[in-house]
Amino acid sequence: MSAQFTQYLLTGLTVGAIYALVALGFSIIFNASNVINFAQGEFVMIGGMATVSLIAVGLPYLLAIPLAVAAAALVGLALEKFAVEPARGASVVTLIIITIGASIFLRGLATIIWDKRFHALKPFTGDAPITIAGATILPQSLWVLGVTLAVVLALSWFFGRTLLGKAMLATSHNRLAAQLAGINVRMVLFLSFGLSAALGAVAGILIAPITTTSYDVGVMLGLKGFAAAMLGGMGSGVGAVVGGIALGITETMSAGYLSSAYKDAIAFVIILAVLFFMPSGLFGKRGGERV
Amino acid sequence: MKPMQSRNNFKRGLAAVAATFALIAGAAVAQEPIKIGSFLSVTGGAAFLGDPEQKTLELYVGKINAAGGVLGRKLQLVAYDSAGDAEKARTFTKRLIEQDKVDVIVGGSTTGETMAVIPLVEAAQIPFISLAGAVVIIEPVKKWVFKMPHTDRMACEKIFIDMQSRKFSKVALISGPGGFDKSMRGQCLDVAKKYGIDVIADETYGAGDTDMTAQLTKIKNTAGVQAVLNAGFGQGPAIVTKNYRQIGVTVPLYQSHGVASKDFIKLAGAAAEGVRLPAAALLVADSLPQSDPQRAVVVGYTKEYESHFKSEVSTFGGHAYDGLMIAVEAIKKAGSTDKAKVRDAIEGIRGFMGTAGVFNMSPTDHMGLDLSAFRMLEVKGGNWTLVK
Numbered sequence: 001m002s003a004q005f006t007q008y009l010l011t012g013l014t015v016g017a018i019y020a021l022v023a024l025g026f027s028i029i030f031n032a033s034n035v036i037n038f039a040q041g042e043f044v045m046i047g048g049m050a051t052v053s054l055i056a057v058g059l060p061y062l063l064a065i066p067l068a069v070a071a072a073a074l075v076g077l078a079l080e081k082f083a084v085e086p087a088r089g090a091s092v093v094t095l096i097i098i099t100i101g102a103s104i105f106l107r108g109l110a111t112i113i114w115d116k117r118f119h120a121l122k123p124f125t126g127d128a129p130i131t132i133a134g135a136t137i138l139p140q141s142l143w144v145l146g147v148t149l150a151v152v153l154a155l156s157w158f159f160g161r162t163l164l165g166k167a168m169l170a171t172s173h174n175r176l177a178a179q180l181a182g183i184n185v186r187m188v189l190f191l192s193f194g195l196s197a198a199l200g201a202v203a204g205i206l207i208a209p210i211t212t213t214s215y216d217v218g219v220m221l222g223l224k225g226f227a228a229a230m231l232g233g234m235g236s237g238v239g240a241v242v243g244g245i246a247l248g249i250t251e252t253m254s255a256g257y258l259s260s261a262y263k264d265a266i267a268f269v270i271i272l273a274v275l276f277f278m279p280s281g282l283f284g285k286r287g288g289e290r291v
Numbered sequence: 292m293k294p295m296q297s298r299n300n301f302k303r304g305l306a307a308v309a310a311t312f313a314l315i316a317g318a319a320v321a322q323e324p325i326k327i328g329s330f331l332s333v334t335g336g337a338a339f340l341g342d343p344e345q346k347t348l349e350l351y352v353g354k355i356n357a358a359g360g361v362l363g364r365k366l367q368l369v370a371y372d373s374a375g376d377a378e379k380a381r382t383f384t385k386r387l388i389e390q391d392k393v394d395v396i397v398g399g400s401t402t403g404e405t406m407a408v409i410p411l412v413e414a415a416q417i418p419f420i421s422l423a424g425a426v427v428i429i430e431p432v433k434k435w436v437f438k439m440p441h442t443d444r445m446a447c448e449k450i451f452i453d454m455q456s457r458k459f460s461k462v463a464l465i466s467g468p469g470g471f472d473k474s475m476r477g478q479c480l481d482v483a484k485k486y487g488i489d490v491i492a493d494e495t496y497g498a499g500d501t502d503m504t505a506q507l508t509k510i511k512n513t514a515g516v517q518a519v520l521n522a523g524f525g526q527g528p529a530i531v532t533k534n535y536r537q538i539g540v541t542v543p544l545y546q547s548h549g550v551a552s553k554d555f556i557k558l559a560g561a562a563a564e565g566v567r568l569p570a571a572a573l574l575v576a577d578s579l580p581q582s583d584p585q586r587a588v589v590v591g592y593t594k595e596y597e598s599h600f601k602s603e604v605s606t607f608g609g610h611a612y613d614g615l616m617i618a619v620e621a622i623k624k625a626g627s628t629d630k631a632k633v634r635d636a637i638e639g640i641r642g643f644m645g646t647a648g649v650f651n652m653s654p655t656d657h658m659g660l661d662l663s664a665f666r667m668l669e670v671k672g673g674n675w676t677l678v679k
Contacts, residue, residue, distance in 0.1 A: 014502065015502050111338070116338035117554055118525070118526045118558050120558045120560065127560075129537045129539070207501060211530055214526065216336065220498060220499025255496075255509075256505040263497065263505075
């Protein structure tokens, strides 16, 4: 019984950590622009697929991973430069639709650059399961948890201690005031796309050895990450992490103890219930609509 | 006055154009191509089906034409990408029938797309050879509809027979979210009793799920499970297989013919060792004995495909090969492209050796394969081996 519970918990944590990374990407762009970037899942895909092809040409992980993350970040920056920025001043809904278009475009591009098949990455450090209190966890899951933790710490340092991070936070609180204080809000928006693309790519690389990757892997992960971000409160860093972990654990617990057929439904019902009582999510900003 | 005149001019112009067309048509009638229509999921979620199917059709239409065509006429392939979308499949089928005026349709990568176009082909009375899996396509028999792949029910039966021979009677089922997975789950539950199999656990996972350890832990803790059967295709079964080894389930694992390609072994890696699944002989072409009557066909197709596309064959491309060859065979037998005659000729196909097995069509069986078409395979040393 308790071994079973530990197994569900470990699984939930791993899955949740990935949702959290994707959710963080959503939050960063939302903060800078109020836009929900539906191409976030595609960054996850680009990270995984780029690593697969770089490994295939013989690069070691230590080189392939930074290159893949950089490639995704470049795609994120290009997306902002060539799709979002030209529509500057358009309504938020228009911008969201642009990101949906971009996600379809990126998926199509991936089928041409790469292919339509599933690819597996080798685990970073072996695949012998580690036993903890009767439950098992893969070394790769430890990587997922460890890197997610490191990323969260790095982000909190970035937003709390660096000028650029503070500028991004200031923009999210009040764009006009930030601009008046001399912050280049266009640069902030530009960088936020690069940063969240890099985050997505990290998630995509971490999970590829566990789940395999393909050109459309971003669709479901993007959706789950979006749900996690909503649950935690869109725009909140703490919320994204808590939302992701909560969603992951809810899913595995309901699959384990209730019914695997309805595990997604149960998770989404809980999210709806939370949003009903706390419309801005667990850690979202209270108050009126921002304009 | 003016408009009148211009209308006359227009009429005269039309007549000239019509005359030109008539001339061209008259010259072309002699070697007007035989049109093979197709709609396949070349992109989208079922692209791993449609992509090898399309490549196979193009490759073999080219080969047949290079060898002089059929009945002295060239073949012309008219193929559309329906992207796994039933609505698109309908639109393209309408276009194939009404605009392209094809002689026969070979296509439909998924069951959903196939079922959506059946009313159209039945109404238009055009022979249709489907490349999709589920048994509903040919049961009940539809006059103009045939299909190439083995059904999911046959896969269940083949697996259950293997389980019987290993004296397993208590089995756990885990299946995915797709139409194929659900249909196979239903068929397996249906025929289990017939083979004395008790399904004592029945778990599912969702689309894009990244981890199935929760469901497998539940199965592991169900008392008495002797074997586990995973009905599904795509990445799901690969993750199931990995998780299965991770949490240390020791009873044998069976997969379906839905993962019958080398990709599965690549994705699941070492975890795939010992997994059994039913599949067409195509996957083990090289290890078939010389005496096997199917050897020539599957080795031939494998060589042709792999040398041309530099990627490994899958059974899905094989179904397209079978479909095209049966259509061609039927047109030859009928001696024309008359749709009713071609349909009758397809129904009359007996002992036709394809990549999926021996086809024996009949008025009551529009697939024509029996259980012998499936071989039980086991993954050993990172490759498929025949279970003796």
